[in-house]
Amino acid sequence: MNKYHIPVMLSESVSALDLQDGRIYVDATFGGGGHAGKILEGGKSLQLYAFDQDPDAVAQSKILSTKYPDNFFMIQGNFANLRTGLALKRIKKIDGILFDLGVSSHQINKPERGFSFSLEGDLNMRMDQDKELTAFEVVNTYPFEELTRIFREYGEEKEAVRIANNIIKERNKKEIKTTQQLSTIIENCILSHKSIKAKARIFQAIRIYVNKEIETLTTALKEAEEALNPNGRIVVISYHSLEDRIVKKFFKYEAKDCICPPEFPKCICDKVSSLDILTVKPITASKQEIAINPRARSAKMRIARKREVL
Numbered sequence: 001m002n003k004y005h006i007p008v009m010l011s012e013s014v015s016a017l018d019l020q021d022g023r024i025y026v027d028a029t030f031g032g033g034g035h036a037g038k039i040l041e042g043g044k045s046l047q048l049y050a051f052d053q054d055p056d057a058v059a060q061s062k063i064l065s066t067k068y069p070d071n072f073f074m075i076q077g078n079f080a081n082l083r084t085g086l087a088l089k090r091i092k093k094i095d096g097i098l099f100d101l102g103v104s105s106h107q108i109n110k111p112e113r114g115f116s117f118s119l120e121g122d123l124n125m126r127m128d129q130d131k132e133l134t135a136f137e138v139v140n141t142y143p144f145e146e147l148t149r150i151f152r153e154y155g156e157e158k159e160a161v162r163i164a165n166n167i168i169k170e171r172n173k174k175e176i177k178t179t180q181q182l183s184t185i186i187e188n189c190i191l192s193h194k195s196i197k198a199k200a201r202i203f204q205a206i207r208i209y210v211n212k213e214i215e216t217l218t219t220a221l222k223e224a225e226e227a228l229n230p231n232g233r234i235v236v237i238s239y240h241s242l243e244d245r246i247v248k249k250f251f252k253y254e255a256k257d258c259i260c261p262p263e264f265p266k267c268i269c270d271k272v273s274s275l276d277i278l279t280v281k282p283i284t285a286s287k288q289e290i291a292i293n294p295r296a297r298s299a300k301m302r303i304a305r306k307r308e309v310l
């Protein structure tokens, strides 16, 4: 078993890529390399370019670079810069790309990364340690309105106002430096049977905000679609409704042939459909997988295929 991270929907997602030997693939979220390793088993002369913005994942990738020196190439960076990252390796077009979004178990289980509400650590939450913004800054300096917006928008938290108020009251007494301080502040203003979910939602909201996860996903999906060769696949596994909604909307928009208002008698938009959606409803993990790996419970996988240009 991979100690770094157990890959979710491993065989389903890799077979969704429809691997062909000799072609070029991208794993946009390398993590512990579980998906990458399986992709590399898919053909002797297939090439895999992997991205991750976390130096821990890049260190982990050495195992695969040693095993597949001619087929595997790691790029440290944000997947929002997909095309630039690939261009630096002289790659313009790809035949499939996988996004397995969010954080890895390794990141969550390392207390000093500050992602977990149940492990004591500094309020950090950066995937990319070179970025300046940390959870500490958000929690200790952001005004009430902004905190409330972040908790509502990225955590879909109904008690956003109450929690933001309590954070401000407590930070006026002393700096909120650790995950446990923040957890206690949430616990103290939420009914006890609701507090675990509230903590999960607030930590998720801050993490999404700190890492600009929504903005980067939106940019990366467009970059991926542009980089794909005809018939190339884009496979996305997401773990919360916010991400899944972005993927669903993007696929729907790109699959449309016309975006004119319905009352227009004739199409004047010149929109060309670029994707075929292969999953009307998202694919979810099997009961057996969820029993072994509870993280798979919230996973939703969507697949689309690049259209032939006529």
Ligand SMILES: C[S@@+](CC[C@H](N)C(=O)[O-])C[C@H]1O[C@@H](n2cnc3c(N)ncnc32)[C@H](O)[C@@H]1O
Residues within 6 Å of the ligand: 005, 006, 007, 008, 028, 029, 030, 031, 032, 033, 034, 035, 036, 051, 052, 053, 054, 057, 077, 078, 079, 080, 100, 101, 102, 103, 104, 105, 127, 216
């Ligand atoms: C769920 S894990 C991927 C696990 C991986 N599929 C495996 O089998 O081990 C997500 C990984 O994506 C990385 N990541 C998330 N957002 C990213 C982004 N915008 N750019 C680059 N890497 C990102 C995280 O650092 C993390 O290592």
